[in-house]
Amino acid sequence: MTQKDTKDRVVIFDTTLRDGEQSPGATMTHDEKLEIAELLDEMGVDIIEAGFPIASEGDFNAVSEIAERSKNAVICGLARANFGDIDRCWDAVKHAKKPRIHTFIGTSPLHRAIPNLDMDQMAERIHDTVTHARNLCDNVQWSPMDATRTETDYLCRVVEIAIKAGASTINIPDTVGYTAPAESADLIRILIERVPGADEVIFATHCHNDLGMATANALAAVDGGARQIECTINGLGERAGNTALEEVVMALKVRGDIMPYYTDIDTAKIMNISRRVAAVSGFAVQFNKAIVGKNAFAHESGIHQDGMLKNAETFEIMRPEDVGLAATNLVMGKHSGRAALRSKLEDLGYKLADNQLKDVFVRFKELADRKKEVYDDDLIALMQAGEDAENDHLTLKSLRVVCGTDCPQEAHMTLVIGGKDLSTTATGDGPVDATFNAVKSLYSHQAHLQLYQVHAVTEGTDAQATVSVRMEQDGNIATGQSADTDTVVASAKAYINALNRLFIRRGRTGEDKKEITYRDVS
Ligand code: KIV
Ligand code: ZN
Numbered sequence: 001m002t003q004k005d006t007k008d009r010v011v012i013f014d015t016t017l018r019d020g021e022q023s024p025g026a027t028m029t030h031d032e033k034l035e036i037a038e039l040l041d042e043m044g045v046d047i048i049e050a051g052f053p054i055a056s057e058g059d060f061n062a063v064s065e066i067a068e069r070s071k072n073a074v075i076c077g078l079a080r081a082n083f084g085d086i087d088r089c090w091d092a093v094k095h096a097k098k099p100r101i102h103t104f105i106g107t108s109p110l111h112r113a114i115p116n117l118d119m120d121q122m123a124e125r126i127h128d129t130v131t132h133a134r135n136l137c138d139n140v141q142w143s144p145m146d147a148t149r150t151e152t153d154y155l156c157r158v159v160e161i162a163i164k165a166g167a168s169t170i171n172i173p174d175t176v177g178y179t180a181p182a183e184s185a186d187l188i189r190i191l192i193e194r195v196p197g198a199d200e201v202i203f204a205t206h207c208h209n210d211l212g213m214a215t216a217n218a219l220a221a222v223d224g225g226a227r228q229i230e231c232t233i234n235g236l237g238e239r240a241g242n243t244a245l246e247e248v249v250m251a252l253k254v255r256g257d258i259m260p261y262y263t264d265i266d267t268a269k270i271m272n273i274s275r276r277v278a279a280v281s282g283f284a285v286q287f288n289k290a291i292v293g294k295n296a297f298a299h300e301s302g303i304h305q306d307g308m309l310k311n312a313e314t315f316e317i318m319r320p321e322d323v324g325l326a327a328t329n330l331v332m333g334k335h336s337g338r339a340a341l342r343s344k345l346e347d348l349g350y351k352l353a354d355n356q357l358k359d360v361f362v363r364f365k366e367l368a369d370r371k372k373e374v375y376d377d378d379l380i381a382l383m384q385a386g387e388d389a390e391n392d393h394l395t396l397k398s399l400r401v402v403c404g405t406d407c408p409q410e411a412h413m414t415l416v417i418g419g420k421d422l423s424t425t426a427t428g429d430g431p432v433d434a435t436f437n438a439v440k441s442l443y444s445h446q447a448h449l450q451l452y453q454v455h456a457v458t459e460g461t462d463a464q465a466t467v468s469v470r471m472e473q474d475g476n477i478a479t480g481q482s483a484d485t486d487t488v489v490a491s492a493k494a495y496i497n498a499l500n501r502l503f504i505r506r507g508r509t510g511e512d513k514k515e516i517t518y519r520d521v522s
Contacts, residue, residue, distance in 0.1 A: 001168075001202060010252065010261045011228040013204060014040050014245055015049040016277060017062070018078055020236035022052070022517060025282060025450070025470050025477040027501065030062050032280040036233075037066040039276060040073065043269035045245075047074040047100060047228075053092035054085045055516045060092050067096035074139065076100035078518060081129040090136040101133045102171070104143035104518075107158055108150040119154060127161050134166030142167035143206065148179040148187065155187075156194045163197040169228060170201050174217060177210025177240060181220035188224035204228035209240040215290075218243040219251060222261055233277040234285050234292060246270045246291040246323065254318055271324035272349025279384035282479025282498075284453070284468055291323055294377075324349055331375060334368035348376060350383055370485045371462050381457045381466050381483035385493070392500045393418055394443055401488050403431040413438040413492070435492045439499070447473035447502055449495075454487060467494040471502055478502040 001011075017033055020026060028036065033051070040048050050066040051059040067075040075096035079085035081103055093099035105126060106114065112122055126142070133140045142162040144150055159170050172187060179187070184205065192198045205221030205228070207214040218229045235244035249265045256262070274292040278285050287294045297320045320326075326347040332340065338361050345352060345360070352360060363382055368374050397414040408427035411434040415422055422442045428434030436449070451470035456463045465487040470479045480498030484490035 008261045009227070010222055010248075010263050011046045011202065011204075012044075012245065012249065012263050012265055013047040013049065013076070013228050013230045014045045014232065015206075015230055015242065016040070016232040016236055016245075017066075018049040018051050019230075019238065019242055020232040020277075020281070023236060023238045023241070023283075025472075025479045026236055027476075027478055028280050029501070030058065030065070033062045034065060034069065036273070036277060036280065038069065039269070039273045040233075041071050042266075043273060044264045044266050045073055046264065047076050049076045049078060049102060049230075050093075052078040052516075052518055054079065054088045055518075060088065063089075063092035064095055067093050067099065070096045070098070074098040074100050076102050076141065079103045079133070080518065080520075081105035081125050083129070083132055086129060086133045086136065090133075093137070098139065099137055100139040100141055100169075101137045102141040102143065103129055103133050104145050104171075104173075105129075106146050106175075107144035107155065108146035110149070111146050119157075123158055123161055126158050127165050130162050130165035130167050139169075140167045141169035141171055141204070143171040143173050145173055146175040147172045148174040148183070149176070152187075152190060156191060159191055160195045160197065163195065163201055168201050169204055170198075171204035171206050171228070171230060172221070172226070173206040173230075174208060174214075175206075177208035177214065179207070179217055180211075180213060181216045184217040185220040185224035188221045188226045192225045202227050204230055205243075206230035207243045208237065209235060209242065212240070214241070214243040215247040215251065218248050219259060222252075222259070234274055234281075234283065234289070236277060236281055236283055244290070246274060250291050250318060250323065253322070267322055268324040269349070275349070275380060275384065279481065282468055282470065282481055282501075284455070284466075284481075297325060326376065331373045332364075332368070332379070333373060334365065336364075336368070336374075344376075344379065345383070348379060348383075367464070367485070371464070375458050377457045378464055381464050384466070385481060385483040385490075392496075393503050394439075394496050394500055396489075396492050396496055397421060399435065399438075399489055399492055401431045401435060403434075403488075409434045411435040411438040411488075413442065415439065415442045415496070417443055431488045432491045435488055436495055439492065439495055443499065445473065445499065445502075447471040447499065450477070451479075452491070454491070457483065465490045467491045469494040469498045471495075471498040473502055476502060 051063040053060040053063045063077045075093050077089040077093045079089035089101050130142050188203050203226045205218045205226040207217040229248050231243040231245040233245050235241040249263050252261050285292055395416045397416050400412045402410040409431050410427050412425045424438050424441050426434055426438035426441050428437045450472050453468045455466050464483045464485050466483040467490040468481050478498050478501035480494045482490045482493035
């Protein structure tokens, strides 16, 4: 496909599983990556960047399996500009019905200095590596990393080399989120006008959100002639993240009058995948986040509610159902049966196999015993809580906490560790501290707590609390989540969930062995 063929269609390239997953703390397990890839494919994403195969054995295996299972989407892997990375990438993606190799090198003065290549040497490296990739795969994407801070003449020169060497997509990354909309559009326009062969390829835009302009920059690039947007669900990604898929897709849908472009995304699937990505990455969506935030369709002020009741269009430019937000809020309770739970979860976008439903039903009943009315948000929290997985090394068996004005606060805890019950009593500065100390005394570790966050799911004193915990050890970061009507129990479970994830990650990469990131120059 070339610029001419796409006309007004914008190709959506999702990099949640690569750029998104590489953001510190957003690690996903193998099965979670497969699940997200399947949801992306089902929602109509054109290209899924499934990972960075050279980075680790785990990344390689995930990309290979996503490739094997892919249905419609092109499956892409990332590779630095060297033959070893490219070969490894090809070995992972070649199982896909439609494979793509994405190779890149930093072309700005600052990035050229890292491998110590002058302009000519770098041009030669680009020629050789794109040619090598093209000899393996007929779908090659090339990116000049930090393109927006690269000298324009040099950028034109290297883009031409990549096209001549066989790249069919040229991605223009704003790696550090530095550009602004008018400049973003101009850069693509200049490349299309000046580079011979530009009309034979597709130009892509890849924006980071450091100045909060990623969505605007991506849309401006489309105006300048780009026909592929690189993005992530919930804007997940390093630092301030990447362009959010839901934002560009909905902007194009809602403002077709001034941006006459379209995507093939089934927008009704947005909410569900947003929730799943938030749950598995441990990166909660901010309440006022555009499109997928909890408040994005909430109209609380009196004036707004009055207007909404008269005519929804008064304050709403899209309908909640356009993004898959169920309009129902039928309350469930302890008398609700399994069929009602299944149908409610389906409305909320969760399709469960019978054995999964059985497990969720048990947890739902436990919740309904403690909480009279179970709302949609309670069920979503239940689904998002880091459930105990069969292979979890640690699970919480029991917890009793003494807290109040008299010190010390005490936690009496039993954990199941590697199949054995172990109990202890620990003290701390408050019930949560005592609880975390109890876990530490039963399972000694060096991980330190980077973040501890609590949110009430609904109103009322019997509301569930969702707790997120981020832990770091030896450069590996993992996030755990849980929900419970007892905040301390939710805290204990989230903490244990994070440790299990850290354990999986360390097991996957080898003790204390750091993974390669795409910032490591070959
Ligand atoms: O931000 C960036 O430059 C990247 C490249 C690897 C495309 O993610
Ligand atoms: Zn990036």
